[in-house]
Amino acid sequence: MPVDAFARELLDWYDAYARTLPWRGPPGTPPPDPYRVWLSEVMLQQTTVAAVAPHFERFVTRWPTVADLAAAPDADVMQAWAGLGYYARARNLLACARVVAASGWPRDEAGLRELPGVGAYTAAAIASIAFGQVAVVVDGNVERVMARLFAVETPIPAARPLLRAHAATLAPAHRPGDYAQALMDLGATVCTPRNPRCDACPVSLWCAARTTGDPARYPIRAAKIPRPIRHGTAFRLEVDGHILLVRRPPRGLLGGMRALPSTEWSTEPSDWHAAAPVAVDWRPVPGEVRHVFTHFELRLRVMTATLPARPAVPGEWWPVETLGAAGLPTLFAKALRG
Known part of the structure; x- marks a missing residue:
């Protein structure tokens, strides 16, 4: 050439x-x-x-x-x-x-x-x-x-x-x-x-x-290997028009980002009760949130509850009407919409 x-x-x-x-x-x-x-x-x-x-x-x-x-x-x-x-x-x-x-x-x-x-x-x-x-x-x-x-x-x-x-x-x-x-x-x-x-x-x-x-x-591509699937549960807790948000650990996926409280993500669905921020009457949101990361697909179940007063739990209470300014990663923004 x-x-x-x-x-x-x-x-x-x-x-x-x-x-x-x-x-x-x-x-x-x-x-x-x-x-x-x-x-x-x-x-x-x-x-x-x-x-x-x-x-x-x-x-x-x-x-x-x-x-x-x-x-x-x-x-x-x-x-x-x-x-x-x-x-x-x-x-x-x-x-x-x-x-x-x-x-x-x-x-x-x-x-x-x-x-x-x-x-x-x-x-x-x-x-x-x-x-x-x-x-x-x-x-x-x-x-x-x-x-x-x-x-x-x-x-x-x-x-x-x-x-x-x-x-x-x-x-x-x-x-x-x-x-x-x-x-x-x-x-x-x-x-x-x-x-x-x-x-x-x-x-x-x-x-x-x-x-x-x-x-x-062209280019010819090798056959894709299916992504493994992981499962988790996120918790949407609302008090007086505010949602409980937490900071994810600084290392790892979505490190340092604001997020909903959630369980660990595992290869099989697991019991979520021990990971809930408070022991209340949690209700499941219909369906699940599916989100694709580079190396796996996450299927996230969302549990929701509303309380009359804020419990003493770690995190910050964010106004529902300004959640768009919280800088939530796409996964948790989808979980809130669900």
Whole structure:
């Protein structure tokens, strides 16, 4: 494949069709603030652009610099993160901000990899987009583009080292940040998972998958392993228009977040009475809340009760009418709606 011609066609296309995103500058402009690049990349992990954009805008309005974020109370950041999921990212976000505020941004991939929560992809993206370094930036969109360009028959995830190697052969020294974002945009808007728009692709001339007549067949994926199921019970206790909320332990899933009191999550349904915050006449809410985490599906039963006075139990009493401001993770917001 002619590397220079490939990069030129892709960059010309990007100059004309780049997505306008709040963390980006226009094509060909100086690199953006590394804080904005890093923040957007952390937010975008396993989350859509549409979901991230409003959260990003709120974050940079509230905390315009990495130093501002580093100085923020943990609870405020966790509350602001609500709705983005994968809450370990928010804890790593604060840890990373505090390291950078104290020591500055490393300017190469190796140094960036040393920061809390910064993996290979995020380090490459920051190095390329914020610091103009040649780096191999491979997200899900880029994997799909590479799988189709080279008609890779090995299923994902086993194919990932090969896809990264293919991407490395194409990375240009010229405008590396724009090139990385161009590949992402190509996968997001043209080389889409279903019904790829090959007629609009600037590099279709070199696409092996297109010549097969079935580009959407790529990337090939290994058969999915069913997620295990876990069970739990949450307790909705109301007193005088207020709901009892607790803080989850700082480590583990949804660590440090406000939540409804709940049992442990186990592989089999278990007796919930010992975990109830008070011994009262609990009534089951019809149905169950189902929520998918990365490695398992949770089926949450909700018990509800109303009391005339607040019992002496740990937690905080939150007004029902302002529960939207409590920063509850999606799981417990769904449990309250149920």
